[in-house]
Amino acid sequence: MDKQEATERRLSREHLLRLAAAAGGAGLLSRADKAQAALDWLNAESGRLQVLDWAGYGNDGGQAMFAQYVKTHPKNKPQFTYMTNESDALAKIHAGLKPDLFRPYVGWVKYFATSGLVQPWDPKLISNFKHLNPFMVKAGQYKGKQYGIPDDWGFDAILYRSDKVTPKARSWGLLFDERYKGKISWFDDLEMLTIAGLYLGFDKPWRQTDAQLKRSQKFLMSKKHLVRLIWSSETNLWEAFGSGDLWIAYAWPNDWVQMKKKKLKVVYMRPKEKPIAWVGMFMLRKGSPRPNLAHAYVNAWSSARSGKWLEDNYGYGHANTLARPSSSDLLKALQLTNPKAVTEPSAHLDRDIPRRAVYARMWEEVKAS
Amino acid sequence: MDVALSKNGARLLRVFFTLVVVFLYAPIAILLIFSFNKSAVPTFPLSGFTLHWYREFLGNSEIKAALETSAIIAAVSSAGAVVLGVLASMALTRRFFRGKAAVSALLLSPLVIPYVVFGISLLLLFHTLGVPRSLLTVVIGHIVISLPYTILVLVPRLDQIDVSLDEAAFDLGASRLRTFRSITLPLILPAVVSAFLIAFTTSFDEYAVASFVVGTRVTFPIYLYSALRFPSQLPQVIAVAVVVLILSLAVVVAAEVGRRIAERRFASLEID
Amino acid sequence: MAIADAGSSRGHIPRRRRLRVDLTTPTLLGLPLAWLAVFFLVPIGIVAAYSFDVYSLDPGPHSFTLTAWRDFLHSSVYLRLFWKSVRMSLTVSAIVVVLAYPLAYYLALSGTKRKYILLLLLIAPFLTSYLLRVLAWKVILGNQGVVNTFLFWTGLRSPDHPLSQLLYSRFAVMLVLGYIWLPFVALPIFVSLESLDRRLLEAASDLGASRLQAFRRVTLPLSLPGVVAAFLFVFIPTLGEFVTPSLVGGANGYMYGNQIVDLFGTGFPDWETGSVLAIFLLGVVAVLTVVFARFLQPRQVAAD
Numbered sequence: 001m002d003k004q005e006a007t008e009r010r011l012s013r014e015h016l017l018r019l020a021a022a023a024g025g026a027g028l029l030s031r032a033d034k035a036q037a038a039l040d041w042l043n044a045e046s047g048r049l050q051v052l053d054w055a056g057y058g059n060d061g062g063q064a065m066f067a068q069y070v071k072t073h074p075k076n077k078p079q080f081t082y083m084t085n086e087s088d089a090l091a092k093i094h095a096g097l098k099p100d101l102f103r104p105y106v107g108w109v110k111y112f113a114t115s116g117l118v119q120p121w122d123p124k125l126i127s128n129f130k131h132l133n134p135f136m137v138k139a140g141q142y143k144g145k146q147y148g149i150p151d152d153w154g155f156d157a158i159l160y161r162s163d164k165v166t167p168k169a170r171s172w173g174l175l176f177d178e179r180y181k182g183k184i185s186w187f188d189d190l191e192m193l194t195i196a197g198l199y200l201g202f203d204k205p206w207r208q209t210d211a212q213l214k215r216s217q218k219f220l221m222s223k224k225h226l227v228r229l230i231w232s233s234e235t236n237l238w239e240a241f242g243s244g245d246l247w248i249a250y251a252w253p254n255d256w257v258q259m260k261k262k263k264l265k266v267v268y269m270r271p272k273e274k275p276i277a278w279v280g281m282f283m284l285r286k287g288s289p290r291p292n293l294a295h296a297y298v299n300a301w302s303s304a305r306s307g308k309w310l311e312d313n314y315g316y317g318h319a320n321t322l323a324r325p326s327s328s329d330l331l332k333a334l335q336l337t338n339p340k341a342v343t344e345p346s347a348h349l350d351r352d353i354p355r356r357a358v359y360a361r362m363w364e365e366v367k368a369s
Numbered sequence: 370m371d372v373a374l375s376k377n378g379a380r381l382l383r384v385f386f387t388l389v390v391v392f393l394y395a396p397i398a399i400l401l402i403f404s405f406n407k408s409a410v411p412t413f414p415l416s417g418f419t420l421h422w423y424r425e426f427l428g429n430s431e432i433k434a435a436l437e438t439s440a441i442i443a444a445v446s447s448a449g450a451v452v453l454g455v456l457a458s459m460a461l462t463r464r465f466f467r468g469k470a471a472v473s474a475l476l477l478s479p480l481v482i483p484y485v486v487f488g489i490s491l492l493l494l495f496h497t498l499g500v501p502r503s504l505l506t507v508v509i510g511h512i513v514i515s516l517p518y519t520i521l522v523l524v525p526r527l528d529q530i531d532v533s534l535d536e537a538a539f540d541l542g543a544s545r546l547r548t549f550r551s552i553t554l555p556l557i558l559p560a561v562v563s564a565f566l567i568a569f570t571t572s573f574d575e576y577a578v579a580s581f582v583v584g585t586r587v588t589f590p591i592y593l594y595s596a597l598r599f600p601s602q603l604p605q606v607i608a609v610a611v612v613v614l615i616l617s618l619a620v621v622v623a624a625e626v627g628r629r630i631a632e633r634r635f636a637s638l639e640i641d
Numbered sequence: 642m643a644i645a646d647a648g649s650s651r652g653h654i655p656r657r658r659r660l661r662v663d664l665t666t667p668t669l670l671g672l673p674l675a676w677l678a679v680f681f682l683v684p685i686g687i688v689a690a691y692s693f694d695v696y697s698l699d700p701g702p703h704s705f706t707l708t709a710w711r712d713f714l715h716s717s718v719y720l721r722l723f724w725k726s727v728r729m730s731l732t733v734s735a736i737v738v739v740l741a742y743p744l745a746y747y748l749a750l751s752g753t754k755r756k757y758i759l760l761l762l763l764i765a766p767f768l769t770s771y772l773l774r775v776l777a778w779k780v781i782l783g784n785q786g787v788v789n790t791f792l793f794w795t796g797l798r799s800p801d802h803p804l805s806q807l808l809y810s811r812f813a814v815m816l817v818l819g820y821i822w823l824p825f826v827a828l829p830i831f832v833s834l835e836s837l838d839r840r841l842l843e844a845a846s847d848l849g850a851s852r853l854q855a856f857r858r859v860t861l862p863l864s865l866p867g868v869v870a871a872f873l874f875v876f877i878p879t880l881g882e883f884v885t886p887s888l889v890g891g892a893n894g895y896m897y898g899n900q901i902v903d904l905f906g907t908g909f910p911d912w913e914t915g916s917v918l919a920i921f922l923l924g925v926v927a928v929l930t931v932v933f934a935r936f937l938q939p940r941q942v943a944a945d
Contacts, residue, residue, distance in 0.1 A: 050585065055595070059431070079585055082595065087909045094698060094910060095492050095581070096502045182806060186892075188907055227892040229809050232907060243785040245808060360909030367892075368722040368900050372842040373750035373860070375852060382747035386759070389744060393766045393824060396777035399787055403780065411780045413790035453673040460669035472670065474934075475677060481873075481930050483881025485898045486919045489905055490684030493912070497687055497696060513681050516673065545665075574770050576884055581905075593772045597779065597888055607780075610773040621768045625761055 048079040049293045052089055052102035055082045055233055056254075056314075064309040069300035076293050084232045085189050087360065093117060093285070100288040101297065106139050106148070106279040107206075107350035113142035119286040120145035125295040128302035132319045133339055136279050139349065148281025149298050150319035152310055153342055154334070156191065156350075157275040159241070159251035163265040172199040172271045174248055176223040185240065185249035188232040190356070190363040191276070195250070196220050198273045198348070206353050217362045221369045230367060238262075253334060257315035268333070270347075277342035278350045279319065317341065397614060404608045411603065422608040432609055435592035439573050442504055442588060446511035447568030453512065454519025454564055455557075459549070461520070462527040463535070477517045487513070488581035495582060502584040510578045515568035522567060526560035527553075559631035566624045570617060589613075685923065692916035709913045719900070719918065726880055726897040729811065733818045734875040738868060740819075741826040745867075748827075749834035750860075760831060767824040775888050778817045782807040782889070809891025817885050822878075826871040833867025834860070873933055877926050897922065 056062055058080030063070075070077055081097060083089040086104040093099070104112060112118045123129040123146055129137075132150055140148030158174050160167065164183075167174045172195055175184060186192055196216040197205030208216060228246060231237040237255055240246045242262045249255070256268035282298045284291060300306060307323025310316055317334050325331055335341035343349045353359055374382070399411075407417040426432055457476050461469065479487070491510050495502065530553065538548040554561075576590035583591055596606045690696045694706045713719055744763060748756045766774065781787040784803045792798040807813060837860065845855040883898035890896070897918070904915030 081585055084907050088907045091906045091910045095496055095905075096500065097585075098501065188903075190909065224892060229891040230895075239783075240809065243783045244803065245784045245805065356909055357911070361911060361914070364900065364903060364908045364911070364914075365716070365718045367895060367903070368718045371752065372839065372846045372852070372855065373746075374752075378852075379747070379751045382743055382751060386744055386747050386763075389740065389823070390762060393763070393820070396774065396781060396820070397766065397769070399781060400773070400777050410785065411787065412785050413787060413794045453676055456669045457673040460666055464666045464669065466666050466670075472674070476673060478930075479677070479681060481877050481926060483878065483898065483922055483926060485881045485883055485901050486688070486923050487681075487684075489901065489915065489919055490688050491680070492905065493687045493691060493696075493916075494680070494684035509680050513677065516677070570768055574772075576772060590770070590772055593770070593776070594884070594888075597772065597776055603780075606776070610770070610776060614769045614773055617769045618765055621765055622761065629757075 045076070045290050045292055047076065047290070049073075049076050049101075049290055049297055050081070050099045051078045051297070052081050052083055052092065052097065052099035054103065055084075055235065057103070058082065064313070065306045066297055066300045068303060068306070069297045072300075073293060073296060076290070078297065087189075090117075098287075099285055100290045101282055101284050101294045103151070103280050103282050104148075105350060106136075106150075106281055107352055109140060109148045109281055110142055110352040111356065112283055113145070113147040117286055118147055118283045119288075120147050121149055121282075121284055121298070122146075122295065123149075125292070126299045126302060128299050128304075128320060131304065131322050132302060133321050135340055135343065136319045139279055140281050148283055149302065151280045151282060151298075151301050152314070152316040152318055153277065153279040154253045154316040155270070155275040155277050155347060156187075156195070156250060156252065158269045158271060159249050159256055159259065160267055160269065161247045161265060162267045164247045167269065170269055170272045172273050174269070174271075175250060176219075176226065177248070178226065180248055181226045182228050183245075183247040184226050185229045185231050185237060185246045186227050187250040188230045188367070190353075190359040191350075192220060192250075192366070193217065193359050193363055194276065194353070198276075201273075206351050207355075213358065213362060217366060220366045224366060224369060234258075253315040257313075257330075275347045276350050277347035279342060311336065400607050400614070401611050404604070404611045406604075409604050411607070422604045423612075425605045426608045426612075429605060432589075432592065432605070435587055435589045436609075436613075438504065438586050439589035442507050442511060442579075443569045443572040446508045446572045447515060447565050449508065449512040450515035450519050450568040451561060451565045453516055454523055454568075455561065457516070458520050458523035458527055459553075462524055463532070476520055479513050480517045484514075484575075484577035488578040491578065492581040502582055504584065504586060506582040506584065507579050507588065510582055511568075511572040511575060514575065514578060515571050518567045518571060519564035522564040523557065523560050526557050530556050559628050562631075563624055563628045566620060570620070573617075688916045689920055691912050692920050694913055698910060698912050709917045713914065713917045713921065719897075722895075722900060723897050723921070729815055729896065730818075730876050730879040730882075733815050733822070733879055734872050737819050737823045737826045737875055738830075738872050741823060741871065742830055742868065745827045745830035745834055746860075749831050749837070750839075760827075763827055764824045767821070771821065772884070774821055775817055775885055778813070778820065779808065779889055782813055782816075784808070808889055809894070811890070811894045813889040813891075814882075814886045814894035814896070817889055818879050818882065821885070822875045826875055829870040829874065830864060830867040833864045833870075837863050869933055873929065877929070880926070881922055 051058065053062075057065060058078070060080075066078060081092065081099065083092065083102065086108045089102050089104060093102075126149065129149070136150035136153065137146070140146055140150050158172065160174060165174070165180060168177070174180075175186060175195070176199070177184070193208070193213065193216045194205045196219050197208050197212060200212075200216060200219060202208055202212050202216075229236075229240050231240070231249070234252070234255060237246070237249060237251065238258050241249055241255070241259060242264065251268070253268065256266060259266045282301070284294050288294060302320055304320045304322035307318030307320040308325065310318050311323060311325035311330065311334075312327070315330060315334070317336050321339065325336065331337065335346060338346070341347070371379075402415070403411040404422055405418050405420070406415050407419045407421070408415075460466070461473055461476075466472075487510070491506070494500075495506055500506065534552050534556075535548050538552050539545065543551070574590060575588075576594055579588050579591055580594070587595075593606065593610075596602045687696060692709055694703050694709065697703050747753075748760055748763075753759065779786075783789070784805055784807075786808065788807065789798070789803040792804070793800045798804070841859050841863075842855050845859050846852075850858065881898045881901075882896055883902045886894045886896045886899055887902075890899075901915055901918045901922070904911045904918065
């Protein structure tokens with residue numbers, strides 16, 4: 001693989017011509033950063049596209065999502081690094097990873113847009129853009145610029161074994177049910193504090209006051225002894241849930257699909273406090289040397305064909321409104337025909353948490369307790 | 370009468386020893402058994418013999434790339450560690466200088482640093498300097514980790530060698546470098562090889578530090594760790610596991626046997 | 642035993658004058674020490690700087706502050722987690738040392754001829770892949786794991802009632818850590834018992850001491866340095882452990898090392914707090930090492 005890359009990187013004649021042109025150009029440009037920009041342009045669009053994505057969306061099963069891209073850009077095949085959540089992606093970028101694009105979820109649009117780490121997309125370069133759900137497209141904007149291109153979407157809700165568990169109510173409370181000590185799984189993300197806030201009935205779980213946060217944290221700490229596993233990778237959840245180590249879990253629609261495939265009796269419950277909905281947002285790293293390739297990659301992801309594949313295989317919705325799954329069950333369960341399935345009144349769309357660092361610190365303390 | 374152990378005591382200890390060895394090898398044996406098992410999930414009862422997983426592993430380019438990456442990193446970092454280790458060990462055994470205790474403490478201190486701490490230290494170093502992560506950043510970390518192991522192997526060997534041999538060569542007009550090349554190095558060669566192998570296995574197996582400084586080309590332990598979290602690939606991974614396990618056992622045994630043979634030969638040479 | 646200090650002080654006649662790369666002490670030590678300075682000491686210094694907010698992820702001016710340290714020392718959560726990890730590591734270390742002692746004793750003192758082969762047999766698993774050994778236990782311990790399916794298969798337990806708390810528990814972490822370190826621990830104990838002068842035991846016996854008395858008065862005290870070294874060599878790495886707990890520990894087996902990793906990773910990056918936790922751990926380890934340094938002589942460990 002890397003030999004191939006080396007060959008690709010070897011200076012071709014065309015490259016040399018470009019180098020000469022750039023050298024001439026750099027002479028004219030007085031400022032060093034402009035010279036750097038020229039050099040970047042020179043390197044532009046060569047090498048493998050660097051993608052930072054969630055597990056399951058790369059060469060580990062998600063190939064269908066970008067098959068079109070690989071076909072048209074065989075010399076710039078994507079190379080993947082995996083993230084376990086947005087904080088992890090952020091940490092990796094801080095630590096020197098230089099992905100061309102990565103995929104945080106909708107609640108992080110504002111954070112990244114204002115972080116200086118990403119640049120807006122040019123929707124004109126994405127031919128499938130016009131088919132994308134307008135509500136989700138809007139959710140990917142910040143100050144009128146398209147920082148996020150919506151792709152997959154789904155819910156955070158509760159998965160449980162109907163042959164082992166009888167919920168007292170359709171509620172997030174099932175994640176905190178004393179009767180199922182040792183059989184419950186939470187998700188390793190500060191979002192657990194938002195869910196606790198929802199369950200405790202706070203009106204703005206994403207903007208909890210200090211007192212409310214304190215209560216949410218205390219609540220989670222008092223229930224943590226019930227929890228067997230705080231999962232951070234879906235496959236880890238599938239393994240533990242599939243083997244019967246877990247009966248109840250915070251989960252995504254795909255987890256439900258996967259457990260049904262294992263012939264388990266499972267219910268994916270939408271709690272009365274409402275599930276939290278999310279939309280994946282491709283983001284382009286500022287300084288990426290391969291912006292055109294990144295646009296092409298996102299375009300492949302945005303096609304109706306990729307969308308249908310995602311719905312059929314992962315049980316998630318897709319932002320392309322032309323994409324329709326084969327199964328009508330799924331269509332209904334995810335309300336795929338409802339363009340506003342991800343927002344009120346059916347769900348809370350995940351949103352920006354202004355005091356994310358405070359939430360994060362409190363969540364880390366819950367795990368440590 | 371044996372002063373340390375009664376007959377029954379020895380028998381009891383032998384049974385205990387056997388039990389522990391069984392405990393140590395049973396999990397490895399279980400991996401071996403399931404690597405030939407048809408079912409994709411490692412559960413009893415066994416579902417029939419297959420070589421499928423081994424074939425899949427041979428066709429899995431990601432695993433092979435990871436193994437190759439680890440081999441490169443291990444080779445380069447252990448070569449580096451051995452060079453530094455020989456230099457340091459020569460100084461520790463052949464020179465007097467002030468602060469020797471402190472120097473040797475520093476040289477050995479990577480032995481006791483928790484790897485998680487060292488990992489983030491390197492992460493912050495490279496972050497602060499703006500060094501992008503690559504194979505090189507992992508090599509740098511692994512040299513630090515392996516260095517004390519090489520010293521621990523080399524120092525005792527250097528201690529055994531009669532210094533008068535060096536002095537003789539030196540007095541006959543050889544430079545120190547030349548003395549080292551033609552006298553000392555051949556004598557410590559078995560220990561050098563042994564140090565290299567220890568450094569190699571340390572690096573090849575190292576996850577914690579690498580996980581903080583690895584670039585996009587992942588090492589085998591890092592691949593393995595993510596595969597451990599993704600059970601879909603489990604049977605294949607078990608097959609690779611068995612291959613790597615057996616190879617590393619073979620290397621360890623060969624290194625040990627080789628070292629003993631070589632040492633015996635050199636011991637007799639020295640007496641001559 | 643060593644020859645004179647600086648090369649120039651001896652009246653030697655270099656054959657090739659142009660080659661002035663000679664193995665003087667600075668030449669020998671320069672490179673290793675420089676390497677450790679740049680890639681070991683300086684990085685630790687940077688972590689310390691982060692913990693005092695001298696360096697920081699956030700842009701803008703920074704000045705020395707003790708805030709993160711004060712928060713840490715006042716946070717009962719982190720200190721309790723540290724204490725929990727200490728207890729887990731202590732338990733593991735104590736158990737493996739107690740188990741390893743008789744093994745080493747058998748090898749060193751039973752007079753068996755194949756002791757080196759047996760020793761190799763014992764420590765070989767330690768030299769194979771760490772992650773693979775964890776993997777083996779994951780395969781063994783799960784609800785549908787080898788242990789449980791074996792019990793179902795043999796009818797010793799019904800599939801509806803598996804032994805369910807094996808995996809993802811504190812127990813699993815301690816079992817796996819013990820399994821991983823047991824072979825290694827036998828080594829320093831073996832070395833100290835091996836170097837024991839058997840004539841001491843014979844003398845004790847001649848003076849009428851029973852084997853037990855001889856063991857308590859002679860063997861045990863003399864092998865104590867090996868025992869302490871063994872103990873530390875397990876305790877220190879397991880205290881900072883994060884790989885095993887993240888794979889088999891679940892919520893309850895979460896350790897201090899995991900917290901450090903998470904503060905640099907999945908938790909919204911909080912490098913300041915993470916650095917404080919790291920430096921604190923390093924400090925504890927350094928104190929332990931210095932206190933027990935006399936047991937950790939290089940020869941002690943190396944003389945296998």
